[in-house]
Amino acid sequence: xxxxxxxxxxxxLAAVGCGEKAPEAPPAPKELNVYIWTNYHSPAAIARFxxxxxxxVVIDTYDNNEVIEQKLQSGTAPYDIVVPSDYxxxxxxxxxxxxxxxxxxxxxxxxxxxxxDWGKTNSGPRHSVPYLWGTTGFAYRTDKIAEPVDSWxxxxxxxxxxxxxxxxxxxxxxxxALKSSGQSLNTTDEALxxxxxxxxxxxxxxxxxxxxxxxxxxxxxxxxWVVHGYSGELARVARESGGTIRYVLPKEGATFAVxxxxxxxxxxxxxxxxxxxxxxxxxxxxxxxxxxxxxPTANAAARPLVLPSLAGxxxxxxTAEALGRxxxxxxxxxxxxxxxTLWTEIxxx
Amino acid sequence: xxxxxxxxxxxxGGRVPPLHPSPxxxxxxxxxxxxxxxxxxxxxxxxxxxxxxxxxxxTPIPDxxxxxxxxxxxxxxRRATQGIYLLIFWRSLWIAALTTALCLLxxxxxxxWLAVMVRPSRRPLGLLLVVVPFWTSFVVRTFAWVWIxxxxxxVNNVLLATGLADQPLHLLxxxxxxxxxxxxxxxPFMILPIYAAxxxxxxxxxxxxxxLGAGPLTTFWRVTLPxxxxxxxxxxxxxxxxxxxxxxxxxMLGGARTMLAGNLIQNxxxxxxxxxxxxxxxxLLTALVLLILWAYTRLVKRGRLEDLL
Amino acid sequence: xxxxGEGVLPRTRTGVRPAVRATRATFAAYSVAIYAFxxxxxxxxxxxxxxxxxxxxxxxxxxxxxxxELAADEAVWRAAWVSLEVAVATTVTATALGTAAAIGLRxxxxxxxxxxxxxxxxxxxxxxxxxxxxLLRVFGASGITLDFWTIWFAHVVFCVSYxxxxxxxxxxxxxxxxxxxxxxxxxTRWVAFWKVTLPQLWPAVLSSALxxxxxxxxxxxxxxxxxxVGNTTLPLQIYAMFRKHITPEINAIxxxxxxxxxxxxxxxxxxxxxxxxxxxxxxxGPR
Numbered sequence: 001x002x003x004x005x006x007x008x009x010x011x012x013l014a015a016v017g018c019g020e021k022a023p024e025a026p027p028a029p030k031e032l033n034v035y036i037w038t039n040y041h042s043p044a045a046i047a048r049f050x051x052x053x054x055x056x057v058v059i060d061t062y063d064n065n066e067v068i069e070q071k072l073q074s075g076t077a078p079y080d081i082v083v084p085s086d087y088x089x090x091x092x093x094x095x096x097x098x099x100x101x102x103x104x105x106x107x108x109x110x111x112x113x114x115x116x117d118w119g120k121t122n123s124g125p126r127h128s129v130p131y132l133w134g135t136t137g138f139a140y141r142t143d144k145i146a147e148p149v150d151s152w153x154x155x156x157x158x159x160x161x162x163x164x165x166x167x168x169x170x171x172x173x174x175x176x177a178l179k180s181s182g183q184s185l186n187t188t189d190e191a192l193x194x195x196x197x198x199x200x201x202x203x204x205x206x207x208x209x210x211x212x213x214x215x216x217x218x219x220x221x222x223x224x225w226v227v228h229g230y231s232g233e234l235a236r237v238a239r240e241s242g243g244t245i246r247y248v249l250p251k252e253g254a255t256f257a258v259x260x261x262x263x264x265x266x267x268x269x270x271x272x273x274x275x276x277x278x279x280x281x282x283x284x285x286x287x288x289x290x291x292x293x294x295x296p297t298a299n300a301a302a303r304p305l306v307l308p309s310l311a312g313x314x315x316x317x318x319t320a321e322a323l324g325r326x327x328x329x330x331x332x333x334x335x336x337x338x339x340x341t342l343w344t345e346i347x348x349x
Numbered sequence: 350x351x352x353x354x355x356x357x358x359x360x361x362g363g364r365v366p367p368l369h370p371s372p373x374x375x376x377x378x379x380x381x382x383x384x385x386x387x388x389x390x391x392x393x394x395x396x397x398x399x400x401x402x403x404x405x406x407x408t409p410i411p412d413x414x415x416x417x418x419x420x421x422x423x424x425x426x427r428r429a430t431q432g433i434y435l436l437i438f439w440r441s442l443w444i445a446a447l448t449t450a451l452c453l454l455x456x457x458x459x460x461x462w463l464a465v466m467v468r469p470s471r472r473p474l475g476l477l478l479v480v481v482p483f484w485t486s487f488v489v490r491t492f493a494w495v496w497i498x499x500x501x502x503x504v505n506n507v508l509l510a511t512g513l514a515d516q517p518l519h520l521l522x523x524x525x526x527x528x529x530x531x532x533x534x535x536x537p538f539m540i541l542p543i544y545a546a547x548x549x550x551x552x553x554x555x556x557x558x559x560x561l562g563a564g565p566l567t568t569f570w571r572v573t574l575p576x577x578x579x580x581x582x583x584x585x586x587x588x589x590x591x592x593x594x595x596x597x598x599x600x601m602l603g604g605a606r607t608m609l610a611g612n613l614i615q616n617x618x619x620x621x622x623x624x625x626x627x628x629x630x631x632x633l634l635t636a637l638v639l640l641i642l643w644a645y646t647r648l649v650k651r652g653r654l655e656d657l658l
Numbered sequence: 659x660x661x662x663g664e665g666v667l668p669r670t671r672t673g674v675r676p677a678v679r680a681t682r683a684t685f686a687a688y689s690v691a692i693y694a695f696x697x698x699x700x701x702x703x704x705x706x707x708x709x710x711x712x713x714x715x716x717x718x719x720x721x722x723x724x725x726x727e728l729a730a731d732e733a734v735w736r737a738a739w740v741s742l743e744v745a746v747a748t749t750v751t752a753t754a755l756g757t758a759a760a761i762g763l764r765x766x767x768x769x770x771x772x773x774x775x776x777x778x779x780x781x782x783x784x785x786x787x788x789x790x791x792x793l794l795r796v797f798g799a800s801g802i803t804l805d806f807w808t809i810w811f812a813h814v815v816f817c818v819s820y821x822x823x824x825x826x827x828x829x830x831x832x833x834x835x836x837x838x839x840x841x842x843x844x845x846t847r848w849v850a851f852w853k854v855t856l857p858q859l860w861p862a863v864l865s866s867a868l869x870x871x872x873x874x875x876x877x878x879x880x881x882x883x884x885x886x887v888g889n890t891t892l893p894l895q896i897y898a899m900f901r902k903h904i905t906p907e908i909n910a911i912x913x914x915x916x917x918x919x920x921x922x923x924x925x926x927x928x929x930x931x932x933x934x935x936x937x938x939x940x941x942x943g944p945r
Contacts, residue, residue: 631785
């Protein structure tokens, strides 16, 4: 009996599957390629956009800014919309990787909160539109720390040896060391950076783990008692914990970051990208995005439409005064090399 | 077998058909590997001598001759051989070696049991069961150990509930959990080659050994083990190499407290924005790995890497 | 060789000696413990896909919520489809190329083998991250847009060697006499391959195909560097979800993956049994 040509069957299946992805002409004008942080959008809003414009939105995700830079630099990935953080926008714009935006095509810009529209203060064309933002403070367990807390001190307190969790992020950790010593987190002064490095090295015995993804889980599970992390995640577990976990934006100040919609120069569907940004600037869409993701919107007109549980949460929407003590991260240019060496020395002990 | 074939007579068709498959069959694969590996590696090797750009790309070299003559082109390599980086290499190699040793000790008995003691009809099932865990996401099944080992994790919950401990044990974010995760992830790669070598073993040799009066341990040590060396060596390579360059496991289960070679390389392509240095570190790491493997195959009886294939 | 093929343990008239039975039992117990070790996280994984709590390892009630969320999560299904496409394409290509290479290398001049062997061993001894950055660099330098085909290419590159090794190992143990006989009977090389070599090689081909499928479907490092627009594979998607916000939906994905692949393997096993391979003449003459 002849053997059933199983290999041929497999080949056939593969051919059918692969046929869809044969190299083709530029994509039909009915598609928008979006590169955005994971869980950083409202699926309902996207679906609405798709219906209103009769297009398909393809969403790819990433979890750190540098990946955007890489992909755009290598010229290998033609996204129409990317969502870099503020300092990354500056860097990308300087490299000519983002198109200057025609403000006339974006009437919704007036909806933005001026405090958060950081790009407007710079001279020159606008390269991005603020989308969502957040702060990087820390959360602590009220069942382990009775006294009120409002500064970075607990992260350096020997009482919490093995119970501190820091982000696994060079800039963020240096920011903690610098801000808690009263310095700017954007300093390029080598002496100050080395002092900050020493602070972080001395902190090592206290640190249970460096983690940029499961920090919220660690405080929830009780592994960590004082956990450095992003406001969106920590505010969420704080709300869910019913008071056991509290988020703090320290009085010395912290980093805050604004994530922005931008159009790469390599984008293939520029008109559609503009339509997407204009759509996101609508108050109801912006409010919906905040309600779904838990991150605050940069859209002032949307505030009244945000869920009260979020709007009234100081962890999500800090006061202007608290925000005033925070700094945006700026690209450090040449100093990045020094910082990387210092960070390696901290981690390689 | 092997060696020049004896001259043969024409077949029924009157021709002498060629006996062997065309050697050209291997050319697509070799070309693919040349294009997909050799060329890219050569490219990044050249890149490792370049200068980093401020935004993570490259800075054009102002004066090529000067760059070469002054030895500046070795800048990245010189940096990568400084104390702190050598320490990182050493740690990565040491952890990988430890993982390999543990895997070998843990895997051999299982492979032996499967190949020698289990009924032949049941063996495929046994092998399949070894491989099936790989059909879930590597990231998630590694992270599952966090659920098991953490302060309020499974193990501690059970210990506390049954009263075997009154304080939760600190089982996570230390070298123990990292090794556990590494061994866990690599164990099947050690079991399978050793199984393959054992399965092909000529049993009559073992029977002969027993007939000659050797006890089971002697038989194992002097007959079985030496004969399965190729399988062991293959397993060692398959476990050691990935362990050296890994970073996910040490991050997830070790709390990212220690920077290893994989982390270092990854950093250069993201926050560190220093591709040339990243390439230099990659090459140094690869060179170290190859050196170790070469030394290992020298120790192993046959002495040549090719004989393992 | 003992008729049952059961191995080397000596038998006496009275059956297997008790000491030997104890040895066998010890080995079995140890191996079962290792299997338990291999499956412990899997069991936890599956169990907690039904856990009502968002995150912690504390059981707070049974729910199918995460499966419902998964069913509605388009991004995951798209990623799963991409992964499957890549894996199937990779498996077919790598298995075909690798088998051909193994056969072709069987009798090559030493010079060719001198070049071929290091080349073949290279993907295995090269740390994945080095391979990943090298590939990205070369794609960028040659202006190739990252897409499905770049992933496929990268996967085949790092998988093909495994096929060659597995098939070569099998070939080494094979008897040439059958092929010689076929040739003597007038079979062309192709016919000899298809009717004599391949059936004998089949287990090796199949197991290497399975290996490639596994490697491709679960690959994270290389794929993360060379995936392009709209080509997020499942490991990338899972990792991204994991980095952002860990919920048991991830557990649900993995449980489904497990179920799907087990089903696939069972299907393959059933297919295998119904597909009969050509019987080779027994030793000692025709039936």
